[in-house]
Amino acid sequence: VTTPDFGAEFIDEYFAECDEHLVAVRHALLTVESTLASGRVDPAAIEQLFRSMHSIKGLSGMVELRDAELLAHELESRLRDLRDGNARWSPAALDALALAMRTLEAVIGARREQRLGPDITPAVSRLRTPDASSAAHDDAGGPRAAASSHARPAPHRRRWRFTYAPTADTAGRHVNVNVIRERLLGIGEIEQATPHVPPGGGIVFEFVVATDADTSVFAPWVDDGVTWDTVDDAPAQPSVEVAAHAAASAVAPSHLVRVDLARLDDLMRIVGGLVITRARLSDHLGRLEPRLAASEWRGVQESVGALERQLRDLREAVMRVRMVPVGEVFHRMRFVVRDLAREAGRHVHMEMQGEGTHIDKFVIERMLDPLLHLVRNAVSHGLEPAAERRAKGKPEEGRLALRASTAGDVVVIVVEDDGRGVNRAAVVESARAGGLAVPEGPIDDAQLLELICSPGFSTRKEADLASGRGVGMAVVRRTVLEMGGSLMLETEPDRGTRFTIQLPLTLAITDALITTVGDRTFAVPQAAVREVMEVEAASVRQLENNEVITYRDGVLPVLRLARAFGLPETARATFHAFVIGQGASRVAVLVDRIVGQREIVVRTFSEALIKVPGVGGATELGDGRVVLILDAGTLVRRGRERSIA
């Protein structure tokens, strides 16, 4: 459940995101306008406008900026009509869009400066009836040129600077600034209206107007104190110019700085380099210790200790900079759900928890599509229609919960619905039909997840979804694993489905356990390790063709790391093991020894050739040795496969 002041908390984020969308909107509008002039419509640009409006609508709803939400909604509807051919493109339609977008910017800008925004009704009514509105200008007595300017297909717009200096004479004839303004509105768009006090006092008004009317239209206004000159000779793209101007004025002081993620990556890499250098320093000092007097050594130790703490603080500070609240993504989901529910005719009650949980920006960006997929699945296929729910004795309103929480170094995200649950029989059937190996007998949740995440798996439903988003469960799992996370499924017929995603807080630097197998050293990200234990060789039992150990009240499949990587196995009386995976998919990985814990800098392999299953990357230890980082997700799967096979 969201707190009421959630909007206030994210307001700066809101402005930043709106800025991005408005930049995209300006670009798209420019493209639309220029292609329209040559008689075409650019579908990509329309789509961009459509998407941006949709996002701004959602974002504005979040911060309860109703005018912006309403305006974006109107724009979205209008764009949909235009896109779907239910409305005709015309210069008037384009003008209406431009006016509405300008107003939208002004509304957002006003909120940023904490002042009242402009009235949005003119923009909305013009959007709804763009042609009627331009006709209304004529009826109001505007110059005839106005009508023809709107009807002409390729506008030869120019920008003019009109200057109006009121005098006692003009005032006597009831000509005032409002009258002049109306006239200018009749011939084009006013981009700017500013009063100036000329050197001797008095007042002049300067209007920058984009118009395709020519001087013959406004020549008679000289008598009313109006003069003009051109602002530039280039044909103007009026709406875009306008938008750019509005944006400039909307730039208000803010306490936020937007930084390219790549720069933060650089920063993180530098910190990573420092971490390694510090580890080297420690190694060198270790060798020097016997040669130093105790008093000297203490001093060195203290400095190194301080360096280590400061480095950790630095690392955490850099990490914090990269952290964003999960709530941003959750709230995007809310609008997806709203639309989906409407389309699918479902009543959905959405619950959110832990929106304030922070996670690495990179991680959550990558997770956006997978989360969308899970949410879409839940609404479209998990939750039943109201009638079906009523028949089952459930409340008509389906429940969808998004929860986030932090547990140590990991962030846990849960997507849960109280729908019909995953249909095991249907999954098994279509998996077999698709030629996938399916174990005999009843399958558990982990096996079910395995099946629906198989690249070859598709039910008709799944295909529908994939065509909608281009993301299937296979991609969901792959992304989670690539992030060094894990995915778990729990489902029960008619009770619902729960996906639990565990993700590392951040990727670049992490704490790891250092383990050895024979003469090899490996690092295991600590976030993935649930438990560490000692295992007596004799306690490893053979169960069918799998090895298991007794673990609490059950058994746990065993994966010998040496065997998994084809390394020589050493005979030992005791092994160390670490438990990875969650729920039913836990696996104990057997290594010779767990030798310690270290801060490691993760370097991922970018070349496909050196991508080895089970290895997530490499890191450099203090002594300069490069060790491989185990990829827990893949190991879990291999452990499970062995136990299934």
Add this chain to the structure above:
Amino acid sequence: MVAASLRPLGDVSFVEAATGLEAVEHLAMAETAMMVLDLNMPDMHGLDVLRFVRRHPLYRTLPVIVLTTRDDPGSERASIEAGATMYLTKPFAPDALAAHARSVLAVATR
């Protein structure tokens, strides 16, 4: 309504402006002793009018009472920062406005 409640001030004339630009125009066209300014106006926001007024030496000391419907601390702070002499919200008691106006004028002419 505003003009009516200021009538007790005595021998003064009122000029009403429908828009921000018009307000500025009137300001320049006739000697003005005081301005009562609404924030929410078409074409030039009240705050912009106020900032314009304060930027120009001729009007820098002009008493400006901001009278607006919105009772939110944001617009009050913004108005005061922009140089409003006084900030009042609608609905207002007519005699209170007159009293405020009188005191503002008294300070201004001292």
